[in-house]
Amino acid sequence: MGREREREVQQYTVEQLVAVNPYNPDILPDLENYVNDQVSSQTYSLSANLCLLRLYQFEPERMSSQIVSRILVKALMAMPAPDFSLCLFLIPERVQMEEQFKTLIVLSHYLETGRFHQFWDEAAKSRHIVEAVPGFEQAIQAYAIHVLSLTYQKVPRPVLAEAINIEGLSLDKFLEHQVVNSGWVLDKGNGRGQLIVLPPNEFNHPELKKNTADTVPFEHITRIFPIMG
Amino acid sequence: MASFDYEDAPANSAAPASSQSHEVLGYDPNFVPDSVKSFAVHLYRHIREKNVYEIHQMYETSFQTLSERLFKDTPWPSVDAVAHYVDNDHVFCLLYREMWFRHLYARLSPTLKQRIDSWDNYCSLFQVVLHGVVNMQLPNQWLWDMVDEFVYQFQSFCQYRAKMKNKTDQEIALLREYDQAWNVYGVLNYLQALVEKSMIIQILEQEKEGLEQFTANDGYDYDGGSNVLKVLGYFSMVGLLRVHCLLGDYHTGLKCLLPIDISQQGVYTSVIGSHITAIYHYGFANLMLRRYVEAIREFNKILLYIYKTKQYHQKSPQYEQILKKNEQMYALLAICLSLCPQVKLVDETVNSQLREKYGEKMIRMQRYDDEAFAIYDELFSYACPKFITPSAPSFEEPLVNYNQDAYRLQLKLFLYEVKQQQLLSGVRTFLKVYSTISLGKLANYMEVDEPTLRTILMTYKHKTHAVDGDGKITSNADVDFYIDDDTIHVMESKPAKRYGDYFLRQVVKLEGVINDLDRIKLD
Numbered sequence: 001m002g003r004e005r006e007r008e009v010q011q012y013t014v015e016q017l018v019a020v021n022p023y024n025p026d027i028l029p030d031l032e033n034y035v036n037d038q039v040s041s042q043t044y045s046l047s048a049n050l051c052l053l054r055l056y057q058f059e060p061e062r063m064s065s066q067i068v069s070r071i072l073v074k075a076l077m078a079m080p081a082p083d084f085s086l087c088l089f090l091i092p093e094r095v096q097m098e099e100q101f102k103t104l105i106v107l108s109h110y111l112e113t114g115r116f117h118q119f120w121d122e123a124a125k126s127r128h129i130v131e132a133v134p135g136f137e138q139a140i141q142a143y144a145i146h147v148l149s150l151t152y153q154k155v156p157r158p159v160l161a162e163a164i165n166i167e168g169l170s171l172d173k174f175l176e177h178q179v180v181n182s183g184w185v186l187d188k189g190n191g192r193g194q195l196i197v198l199p200p201n202e203f204n205h206p207e208l209k210k211n212t213a214d215t216v217p218f219e220h221i222t223r224i225f226p227i228m229g
Numbered sequence: 230m231a232s233f234d235y236e237d238a239p240a241n242s243a244a245p246a247s248s249q250s251h252e253v254l255g256y257d258p259n260f261v262p263d264s265v266k267s268f269a270v271h272l273y274r275h276i277r278e279k280n281v282y283e284i285h286q287m288y289e290t291s292f293q294t295l296s297e298r299l300f301k302d303t304p305w306p307s308v309d310a311v312a313h314y315v316d317n318d319h320v321f322c323l324l325y326r327e328m329w330f331r332h333l334y335a336r337l338s339p340t341l342k343q344r345i346d347s348w349d350n351y352c353s354l355f356q357v358v359l360h361g362v363v364n365m366q367l368p369n370q371w372l373w374d375m376v377d378e379f380v381y382q383f384q385s386f387c388q389y390r391a392k393m394k395n396k397t398d399q400e401i402a403l404l405r406e407y408d409q410a411w412n413v414y415g416v417l418n419y420l421q422a423l424v425e426k427s428m429i430i431q432i433l434e435q436e437k438e439g440l441e442q443f444t445a446n447d448g449y450d451y452d453g454g455s456n457v458l459k460v461l462g463y464f465s466m467v468g469l470l471r472v473h474c475l476l477g478d479y480h481t482g483l484k485c486l487l488p489i490d491i492s493q494q495g496v497y498t499s500v501i502g503s504h505i506t507a508i509y510h511y512g513f514a515n516l517m518l519r520r521y522v523e524a525i526r527e528f529n530k531i532l533l534y535i536y537k538t539k540q541y542h543q544k545s546p547q548y549e550q551i552l553k554k555n556e557q558m559y560a561l562l563a564i565c566l567s568l569c570p571q572v573k574l575v576d577e578t579v580n581s582q583l584r585e586k587y588g589e590k591m592i593r594m595q596r597y598d599d600e601a602f603a604i605y606d607e608l609f610s611y612a613c614p615k616f617i618t619p620s621a622p623s624f625e626e627p628l629v630n631y632n633q634d635a636y637r638l639q640l641k642l643f644l645y646e647v648k649q650q651q652l653l654s655g656v657r658t659f660l661k662v663y664s665t666i667s668l669g670k671l672a673n674y675m676e677v678d679e680p681t682l683r684t685i686l687m688t689y690k691h692k693t694h695a696v697d698g699d700g701k702i703t704s705n706a707d708v709d710f711y712i713d714d715d716t717i718h719v720m721e722s723k724p725a726k727r728y729g730d731y732f733l734r735q736v737v738k739l740e741g742v743i744n745d746l747d748r749i750k751l752d
Contacts, residue, residue, distance in 0.1 A: 022421065023417040024414075047480075051481075057619060080691055081697075086478075093634065109645075113649050150694055151686055152713070203711075204711040205711065206720040224740075227740045
């Protein structure tokens with residue numbers, strides 16, 4: 001409890017620091033420490049990390065490849081948000097040519113194009129990079145589930161297994177957990193293999209969307225206020 | 230209207246004897262023609278009397294006329310030669326120098342020394358403003374131009390500095406000596422300081438509660454105060470958006486613009502240059518963030534606005550700039566609509582202009598072959614901001630040019646994104662003609678295997694659904710579909726008719742008609 005609070009206080013300070021000094025080179029060491037904090041405490045701040053990349057961009061001689069690499073892994077974990085691209089826009093091309101960054105760019109490419117099978121293969125080959133950041137696997141699984149939920153009403157078990165890289169008994173356990181906590185439903189699938197019914201949303205049930213189109217925004221109503229008065 | 234005239238004595242009349250500098254420069258920087266004397270004296274008086282209307286006339290019209298007539302390819306007279314006509318007024322001299330440099334940048338090419346001097350002048354000017362000793366009322370146009378020119382000269386300096394190959398030893402020595410000139414921290418911090426010191430964010434906040442009249446008064450102060458700091462702070466937010474876009478930092482750029490509600494008219498729309506700069510960069514940043522619908526909406530609005538109002542700007546010194554940005558935004562709109570074909574978001578007028586300019590190219594862009602990529606490349610390169618590398622060069626190593634580096638990186642990453650989306654165009658074509666289709670059949674049509682098709686469909690969903698910071702999902706999709714096991718179901722996307730909006734418009738219209746009727750007196 002005590003430690004937890006301490007962390008919150010510190011987090012507050014760094015965010016505050018960025019807000020007050022968005023263009024101050026003196027906060028660079030604080031921001032670097034903050035990246036390491038985010039890694040160990042499984043928190044994330046895009047604006048602080050972009051601020052650091054900006055300072056590196058202004059003074060390339062102060063750049064630390066290790067920190068950049070951690071920022072990029074964290075950005076991958078923020079998928080589906082476009083954070084990884086946002087970071088790359090700020091990293092000079094010659095730096096992106098370094099081997100570890102090339103690997104991360106390939107990983108991002110697989111995620112961006114829904115090729116989870118290739119992603120997990122490649123990630124397994126680059127354990128040293130991704131395993132340095134706790135929570136990596138879970139974050140990517142969450143992204144995979146997000147994309148599946150946009151796409152499928154009912155997803156075949158093998159497709160799901162491939163996307164989240166969980167199989168057999170572990171997958172059964174995982175599904176059990178999702179059934180209880182996230183409203184997933186298991187469907188026998190007429191003998192052609194198990195299907196998983198993902199919770200409905202307006203993207204996999206487009207008919208749910210229609211309601212919003214029928215509402216009238218308040219600003220439009222205000223136009224007739226003078227008349228009603 | 231101004232009663233004085235700018236008629237000059239003929240050029241061969243008693244000009245002062247050429248000084249030495251005259252010989253070297255080919256003109257005499259200390260010769261002040263009568264018309265310039267009159268210009269300075271009157272402008273100075275109008276500023277002291279806070280006559281915004283006259284200041285604006287002189288600034289927009291007289292300055293241009295004089296430049297066109299007397300200083301086509303030479304600079305204006307030096308500030309030292311003019312100062313004694315205006316009581317050596319410190320602030321006026323800073324303003325005069327700001328215009329002097331702006332004219333120089335526009336018509337001649339500034340030397341490194343002049344670039345550095347202009348930086349110094351901006352520092353002095355902004356410091357005076359920031360320390361609150363300015364008691365003037367200046368036209369929005371001028372204040373916008375200051376911010377705009379400040380950012381432009383910064384960009385120009387970065388481009389100039391990055392061309393290291395043909396620098397003389399003297400230039401390199403100057404660059405080393407004045408390493409603070411146009412330093413990126415300095416530039417950003419001045420803009421940021423103007424935003425903060427002006428309290429503009431708080432003012433805009435309070436305005437929502439009716440406690441401020443900033444927008445209603447177009448930023449002017451009618452209680453005897455000065456509008457300079459407030460409006461400079463306001464425009465600096467647009468300036469920051471632009472600088473961040475030049476640096477490739479789109480997220481931060483959009484954040485800087487956040488206090489301005491661009492869905493509404495505001496002080497930023499009171500000056501066409503600021504309106505265009507704000508929307509051009511806003512749209513570009515959204516394009517890079519894959520929020521195509523947002524980019525299309527705003528490009529559409531401003532292109533329609535420019536189309537309707539173009540004729541009023543024909544005489545403006547910004548006219549050429551307006552036309553150029555207009556063309557660039559059509560190119561960006563062509564890119565957006567190729568990646569996200571939602572033509573229904575675009576007004577008929579804008580659409581027909583777009584077809585005229587890019588119709589043929591847009592058809593080829595759908596093909597996703599090498600030629601299509603070449604067109605994406607061409608349009609992006611033509612329409613993107615002039616990206617900069619903000620860091621100083623290393624003077625030790627062999628001197629290399631790096632002025633293209635930033636642009637090449639942004640282009641490469643953009644084309645990378647286009648490639649990731651290359652198969653989506655094909656899938657769209659099929660989904661539009663089926664209401665249900667099995668994965669196997671579609672895979673067959675698209676000549677890919679089924680697992681690949683699944684990845685393409687997921688890519689489509691991912692790329693067309695933007696997720697913002699709070700986890701809110703916004704759909705940019707032009708086709709709605711879902712997969713049930715191995716069948717794709719496509720929902721016909723009917724354009725959502727906004728009956729509510731339509732009715733409300735009619736209510737207002739009817740009220741207008743009734744009012745008109747009431748006004749008619751029947752004899």
